[in-house]
Amino acid sequence: METTSVNLDDFTCSICREIFYIPVSLSCPHTYCQNCVIGLKKNGFCSSSTESNPLSSFRSGSFSHSSHIHQPNQIFTCAICRKESLGYVRYRELENQLDTLETKCPNCSIVCTLTQLRKHLEICTPIRQHYAKDSSSTKPANLNKELSDSQAKALQKAQEGENRSTFQCPFCPRANFTLTHLRQHIKKRHRQEDQRRVCPICSSMPWGDKNMVTSNVYQHIKSRHKFDYDTYVNYEQDEEMMMREALQASLLYQ
Numbered sequence: 010m011e012t013t014s015v016n017l018d019d020f021t022c023s024i025c026r027e028i029f030y031i032p033v034s035l036s037c038p039h040t041y042c043q044n045c046v047i048g049l050k051k052n053g054f055c056s057s058s059t060e061s062n063p064l065s066s067f068r069s070g071s072f073s074h075s076s077h078i079h080q081p082n083q084i085f086t087c088a089i090c091r092k093e094s095l096g097y098v099r100y101r102e103l104e105n106q107l108d109t110l111e112t113k114c115p116n117c118s119i120v121c122t123l124t125q126l127r128k129h130l131e132i133c134t135p136i137r138q139h140y141a142k143d144s145s146s147t148k149p150a151n152l153n154k155e156l157s158d159s160q161a162k163a164l165q166k167a168q169e170g171e172n173r174s175t176f177q178c179p180f181c182p183r184a185n186f187t188l189t190h191l192r193q194h195i196k197k198r199h200r201q202e203d204q205r206r207v208c209p210i211c212s213s214m215p216w217g218d219k220n221m222v223t224s225n226v227y228q229h230i231k232s233r234h235k236f237d238y239d240t241y242v243n244y245e246q247d248e249e250m251m252m253r254e255a256l257q258a259s260l261l262y263q
Contacts, residue, residue, distance in 0.1 A: 015112035020103075020123055023089060024048070026232045027224065028127040032103045034074060035094035037087045046097055051084040052253055075099035130224040131205070176213065179206035179226055188234055195227045210234045 022029050024045035031043040041049070081096040107123040114126060116133045176191050177184040180199040188210065206226040211233075212219045223229040 015110055015123070017112075017115070020107065023232075026229055028123055028130075029103065029107060030127060032100040032107070033079070033097040034100045035085055035087050035092070035097050037090050037092040037094065039087050039089050040100055040103065041088075043097075043099075046085060049085045049088055050253065051086050051093065075101055131222070176209040179209055188230075192227075192230055195230070200227060204228070208233075 017028065020028050022032075022042045022045055023039070024041055027042070029040070029042055032040050033043045033046050034040050035046070035049075075098045078096040078098055083096060085094045085097060086092075087094065109122065111120050111122050112126065113120055114129055114133055116130070119129070119133075121129055175185045175187055178186060178191065178194060178199070180195065180202055183194070186194055191209075204225040204227055205222050207219070207221065208223055208226055208229055210230065211221065
Protein backbone atom coordinates (compact mmCIF):
# COMPACT_ATOMS: atom_id res chain seq x y z
CA MET A 10 0.00 0.00 0.00
CA GLU A 11 1.13 3.57 -0.66
CA THR A 12 0.46 6.18 2.01
CA THR A 13 0.55 9.70 0.63
CA SER A 14 -1.07 13.10 0.84
CA VAL A 15 -4.20 12.88 -1.28
CA ASN A 16 -6.44 15.65 -2.57
CA LEU A 17 -9.87 14.03 -2.38
CA ASP A 18 -11.21 16.42 -5.03
CA ASP A 19 -9.03 14.59 -7.57
CA PHE A 20 -10.88 11.36 -6.79
CA THR A 21 -14.41 12.78 -6.49
CA CYS A 22 -17.12 12.28 -9.10
CA SER A 23 -18.48 15.58 -10.43
CA ILE A 24 -22.04 14.25 -10.43
CA CYS A 25 -22.58 12.44 -7.12
CA ARG A 26 -19.77 14.30 -5.28
CA GLU A 27 -18.57 11.05 -3.70
CA ILE A 28 -15.28 9.20 -4.14
CA PHE A 29 -15.35 7.35 -7.47
CA TYR A 30 -17.04 3.96 -7.56
CA ILE A 31 -16.18 1.99 -10.73
CA PRO A 32 -14.74 5.03 -12.58
CA VAL A 33 -15.38 5.21 -16.32
CA SER A 34 -14.17 7.58 -19.03
CA LEU A 35 -15.85 9.09 -22.06
CA SER A 36 -13.97 10.20 -25.19
CA CYS A 37 -13.23 13.53 -23.46
CA PRO A 38 -10.83 13.79 -20.50
CA HIS A 39 -13.62 13.57 -17.93
CA THR A 40 -14.40 10.65 -15.64
CA TYR A 41 -17.51 9.67 -13.67
CA CYS A 42 -18.82 6.78 -11.60
CA GLN A 43 -20.34 4.10 -13.81
CA ASN A 44 -23.77 4.56 -12.22
CA CYS A 45 -23.57 8.33 -12.71
CA VAL A 46 -22.60 8.22 -16.38
CA ILE A 47 -25.84 6.37 -17.20
CA GLY A 48 -27.68 9.64 -16.56
CA LEU A 49 -25.72 11.28 -19.39
CA LYS A 50 -27.32 9.13 -22.08
CA LYS A 51 -28.65 11.04 -25.06
CA ASN A 52 -32.00 10.15 -26.60
CA GLY A 53 -31.63 7.89 -29.60
CA PHE A 54 -28.60 6.09 -30.93
CA CYS A 55 -25.67 7.06 -33.13
CA SER A 56 -26.67 8.19 -36.60
CA SER A 57 -23.65 10.26 -37.65
CA SER A 58 -19.86 10.22 -37.57
CA THR A 59 -19.48 13.38 -35.46
CA GLU A 60 -19.10 11.45 -32.22
CA SER A 61 -16.03 9.43 -31.24
CA ASN A 62 -15.58 6.39 -29.05
CA PRO A 63 -13.38 6.63 -25.95
CA LEU A 64 -10.55 4.42 -27.25
CA SER A 65 -10.00 6.65 -30.29
CA SER A 66 -9.13 9.51 -27.93
CA PHE A 67 -6.58 7.62 -25.81
CA ARG A 68 -2.94 6.99 -26.62
CA SER A 69 -2.35 3.92 -28.73
CA GLY A 70 -1.05 1.06 -26.61
CA SER A 71 -2.12 2.66 -23.35
CA PHE A 72 -3.05 0.24 -20.57
CA SER A 73 -4.69 2.87 -18.37
CA HIS A 74 -8.15 2.10 -19.75
CA SER A 75 -9.99 -1.09 -20.55
CA SER A 76 -10.10 -2.05 -24.24
CA HIS A 77 -13.75 -3.00 -23.94
CA ILE A 78 -16.24 -0.26 -24.86
CA HIS A 79 -19.51 -0.43 -22.93
CA GLN A 80 -22.70 0.52 -24.85
CA PRO A 81 -20.72 1.43 -28.02
CA ASN A 82 -23.82 2.46 -29.97
CA GLN A 83 -25.18 4.73 -27.25
CA ILE A 84 -24.33 8.44 -27.20
CA PHE A 85 -23.30 9.99 -23.89
CA THR A 86 -22.98 13.77 -23.51
CA CYS A 87 -20.36 14.86 -20.99
CA ALA A 88 -21.86 16.95 -18.18
CA ILE A 89 -18.77 19.19 -18.08
CA CYS A 90 -17.55 19.82 -21.64
CA ARG A 91 -20.68 18.66 -23.53
CA LYS A 92 -18.61 16.51 -25.90
CA GLU A 93 -20.45 13.45 -27.20
CA SER A 94 -19.01 9.98 -26.81
CA LEU A 95 -19.99 6.61 -28.23
CA GLY A 96 -20.00 4.44 -25.13
CA TYR A 97 -17.57 4.52 -22.23
CA VAL A 98 -14.62 2.49 -20.91
CA ARG A 99 -13.47 1.43 -17.44
CA TYR A 100 -10.63 3.60 -16.11
CA ARG A 101 -8.36 0.79 -14.87
CA GLU A 102 -5.48 2.98 -13.73
CA LEU A 103 -7.79 5.08 -11.54
CA GLU A 104 -9.40 1.93 -10.14
CA ASN A 105 -5.94 0.73 -9.16
CA GLN A 106 -5.19 4.05 -7.44
CA LEU A 107 -8.46 3.87 -5.51
CA ASP A 108 -7.54 0.38 -4.29
CA THR A 109 -3.90 1.16 -3.39
CA LEU A 110 -3.55 4.80 -2.35
CA GLU A 111 -3.99 5.28 1.38
CA THR A 112 -5.00 8.50 3.08
CA LYS A 113 -6.42 9.71 6.37
CA CYS A 114 -10.14 10.11 6.95
CA PRO A 115 -10.86 13.87 7.19
CA ASN A 116 -13.07 13.20 10.22
CA CYS A 117 -11.28 10.66 12.43
CA SER A 118 -7.82 10.41 10.82
CA ILE A 119 -7.98 6.63 10.41
CA VAL A 120 -5.79 5.49 7.50
CA CYS A 121 -7.46 3.50 4.73
CA THR A 122 -7.52 3.17 0.95
CA LEU A 123 -9.71 5.50 -1.07
CA THR A 124 -12.08 2.65 -1.88
CA GLN A 125 -12.43 1.88 1.81
CA LEU A 126 -12.76 5.58 2.63
CA ARG A 127 -15.88 5.91 0.46
CA LYS A 128 -17.71 3.37 2.64
CA HIS A 129 -16.08 4.60 5.83
CA LEU A 130 -17.38 8.16 5.34
CA GLU A 131 -20.94 6.86 5.33
CA ILE A 132 -20.65 5.90 8.99
CA CYS A 133 -17.82 8.07 10.34
CA THR A 134 -18.68 10.80 12.84
CA PRO A 135 -16.33 13.82 13.01
CA ILE A 136 -14.16 13.34 16.08
CA ARG A 137 -14.75 16.91 17.25
CA GLN A 138 -18.36 16.01 17.98
CA HIS A 139 -17.25 13.79 20.84
CA TYR A 140 -15.87 16.87 22.58
CA ALA A 141 -18.67 19.31 21.81
CA LYS A 142 -19.86 21.15 24.91
CA ASP A 143 -23.49 20.46 24.19
CA SER A 144 -22.95 16.79 23.38
CA SER A 145 -24.73 14.58 25.89
CA SER A 146 -25.10 11.28 24.06
CA THR A 147 -23.54 9.21 21.33
CA LYS A 148 -24.87 9.29 17.81
CA PRO A 149 -27.62 6.73 17.18
CA ALA A 150 -27.26 4.38 14.24
CA ASN A 151 -30.54 5.58 12.73
CA LEU A 152 -30.20 9.23 11.73
CA ASN A 153 -33.96 9.64 11.44
CA LYS A 154 -34.25 9.16 15.21
CA GLU A 155 -32.41 12.47 15.68
CA LEU A 156 -35.12 14.48 13.94
CA SER A 157 -37.21 16.79 16.06
CA ASP A 158 -40.99 16.76 15.66
CA SER A 159 -40.84 19.83 13.41
CA GLN A 160 -38.06 18.29 11.31
CA ALA A 161 -39.95 15.02 10.99
CA LYS A 162 -43.09 16.85 9.85
CA ALA A 163 -41.13 18.95 7.37
CA LEU A 164 -39.40 15.85 5.99
CA GLN A 165 -42.75 14.12 5.63
CA LYS A 166 -44.18 17.09 3.72
CA ALA A 167 -41.13 17.20 1.49
CA GLN A 168 -41.36 13.48 0.78
CA GLU A 169 -45.02 13.87 -0.08
CA GLY A 170 -44.20 16.70 -2.48
CA GLU A 171 -46.28 19.32 -0.66
CA ASN A 172 -43.55 21.95 -0.68
CA ARG A 173 -40.71 22.31 -3.19
CA SER A 174 -40.07 26.04 -2.82
CA THR A 175 -38.71 26.29 0.72
CA PHE A 176 -36.90 23.73 2.80
CA GLN A 177 -36.28 22.56 6.35
CA CYS A 178 -32.74 22.72 7.70
CA PRO A 179 -31.49 19.11 8.04
CA PHE A 180 -29.67 20.05 11.28
CA CYS A 181 -32.05 22.22 13.32
CA PRO A 182 -35.80 23.04 13.62
CA ARG A 183 -35.55 26.17 11.46
CA ALA A 184 -37.52 25.95 8.24
CA ASN A 185 -38.86 27.93 5.25
CA PHE A 186 -35.41 28.46 3.73
CA THR A 187 -35.05 29.18 0.04
CA LEU A 188 -32.31 27.17 -1.63
CA THR A 189 -29.82 30.05 -1.41
CA HIS A 190 -30.61 30.83 2.22
CA LEU A 191 -30.40 27.15 3.16
CA ARG A 192 -26.86 26.94 1.80
CA GLN A 193 -25.90 30.12 3.67
CA HIS A 194 -27.51 28.89 6.91
CA ILE A 195 -25.73 25.54 6.88
CA LYS A 196 -22.40 27.20 6.08
CA LYS A 197 -22.77 29.67 8.94
CA ARG A 198 -24.37 27.50 11.61
CA HIS A 199 -23.66 23.84 10.94
CA ARG A 200 -20.38 23.36 9.04
CA GLN A 201 -18.70 21.94 12.15
CA GLU A 202 -21.37 19.29 12.66
CA ASP A 203 -21.64 15.78 11.28
CA GLN A 204 -22.61 16.30 7.63
CA ARG A 205 -24.33 12.95 7.16
CA ARG A 206 -27.94 13.93 6.49
CA VAL A 207 -30.85 13.31 4.15
CA CYS A 208 -30.90 16.15 1.62
CA PRO A 209 -34.21 18.03 2.11
CA ILE A 210 -34.20 19.14 -1.53
CA CYS A 211 -33.75 15.67 -3.00
CA SER A 212 -36.39 14.38 -0.58
CA SER A 213 -38.95 16.81 -1.96
CA MET A 214 -38.46 15.82 -5.60
CA PRO A 215 -40.63 13.14 -7.22
CA TRP A 216 -37.54 11.32 -8.51
CA GLY A 217 -35.43 11.75 -5.36
CA ASP A 218 -34.35 8.96 -3.05
CA LYS A 219 -36.20 10.01 0.08
CA ASN A 220 -34.04 7.93 2.42
CA MET A 221 -30.58 8.49 0.92
CA VAL A 222 -28.10 9.78 3.49
CA THR A 223 -25.31 11.78 1.83
CA SER A 224 -21.90 11.81 3.52
CA ASN A 225 -21.62 15.61 3.22
CA VAL A 226 -24.96 17.34 2.80
CA TYR A 227 -23.47 20.85 2.55
CA GLN A 228 -21.14 19.96 -0.34
CA HIS A 229 -23.97 17.96 -1.93
CA ILE A 230 -26.37 20.94 -1.84
CA LYS A 231 -23.65 23.35 -2.96
CA SER A 232 -22.65 21.21 -5.95
CA ARG A 233 -25.90 19.47 -6.89
CA HIS A 234 -28.56 22.13 -6.29
CA LYS A 235 -27.56 25.42 -7.87
CA PHE A 236 -30.92 26.88 -8.91
CA ASP A 237 -34.51 27.17 -7.71
CA TYR A 238 -36.35 24.14 -9.04
CA ASP A 239 -39.76 25.80 -9.28
CA THR A 240 -38.38 28.08 -12.00
CA TYR A 241 -36.94 25.41 -14.26
CA VAL A 242 -38.34 22.00 -13.37
CA ASN A 243 -41.26 20.09 -14.82
CA TYR A 244 -42.26 17.80 -11.95
CA GLU A 245 -44.09 15.50 -14.34
CA GLN A 246 -40.75 14.40 -15.82
CA ASP A 247 -38.14 12.22 -14.15
CA GLU A 248 -34.61 13.48 -13.55
CA GLU A 249 -33.02 11.54 -16.41
CA MET A 250 -35.46 12.97 -18.97
CA MET A 251 -34.91 16.53 -17.72
CA MET A 252 -31.13 16.11 -17.80
CA ARG A 253 -31.28 14.92 -21.39
CA GLU A 254 -33.48 17.85 -22.43
CA ALA A 255 -31.21 20.33 -20.63
CA LEU A 256 -28.09 18.94 -22.30
CA GLN A 257 -29.73 18.97 -25.72
CA ALA A 258 -30.92 22.56 -25.21
CA SER A 259 -27.44 23.69 -24.16
CA LEU A 260 -25.93 22.25 -27.33
CA LEU A 261 -28.15 24.49 -29.47
CA TYR A 262 -26.37 27.59 -28.17
CA GLN A 263 -22.78 26.42 -28.57
